[in-house]
Amino acid sequence: GQNIDQPTEMTATEGAIVQINCTYQTSGFNGLFWYQQHAGEAPTFLSYNVLDGLEEKGRFSSFLSRSKGYSYLLLKELQMKDSASYLCAAPLRAGSYQLTFGKGTKLSVIP
Amino acid sequence: NAGVTQTPKFQVLKTGQSMTLQCAQDMNHEYMSWYRQDPGMGLRLIHYSVGAGITDQGEVPNGYNVSRSTTEDFPLRLLSAAPSQTSVYFCASSYSTGKHEQYFGPGTRLTVT
Secondary structure, three states: OOEEEOOOOEEEOOOOOOEEEEOOOOOOOOOEEEEEOOOOOOOOEEEEEOEEEEEEOEEEEEEEEEEEEEEEEEEEOOHHHHOEEEEEEEEEEOOOOOEEEEOOOEEEEEE | OOEEEEEEEEEEEOOOOEEEEEEEEEOOEEEEEEEEEEEEOOEEEEEEEEEEEEEEEOOOOOOOOOOOOOEOOOOOOOOOOHHHEEEEEEEEEEOOOOOOOOOOOOOOEEEEO
């Protein structure tokens, strides 16, 4: 199976930058996803990384290092609406396209 | 496009009752899946389908059945509900497996007493 680790909770200040880390253990890597989930709502897609490096999409960026089994989501210019859980997801097992999700990082943005 | 729809939004069952959670998508996606989400556990894959007529088990399939007779619909059946199945259930679909983002339905909150 897959073991995805991410911090349970983080708090950051409005306007600041926050980095949410994710580590995974898979050989035969098929890509890593980040999803955002506001309380009481469904997850929504943020990013997909299959190659090493940083992918930027507006205020959100996602980084991947396949050799280290490590990814992070970078949120810049934090806004109150960014308060949500951020879910890291990777293949369920080597060679699989079915996803397993981490338990999520609950981010609280404070004024 | 309505995207991914799920019914009902809320449901209370007694232990031993059966029910079907409905899921439909209008994006012509081949891949559909069911997850449950419990506090502190994250999203866990129950069953998935890579196309009409094809289904397979995920991480936590026990107590659930699925079928995929059309591309659009992917119902999840609980044959004999148990309190351990109290959870929020999400259906998701994507254009193909793995490399494409999954679109999630709004979820069904199920309580089994």
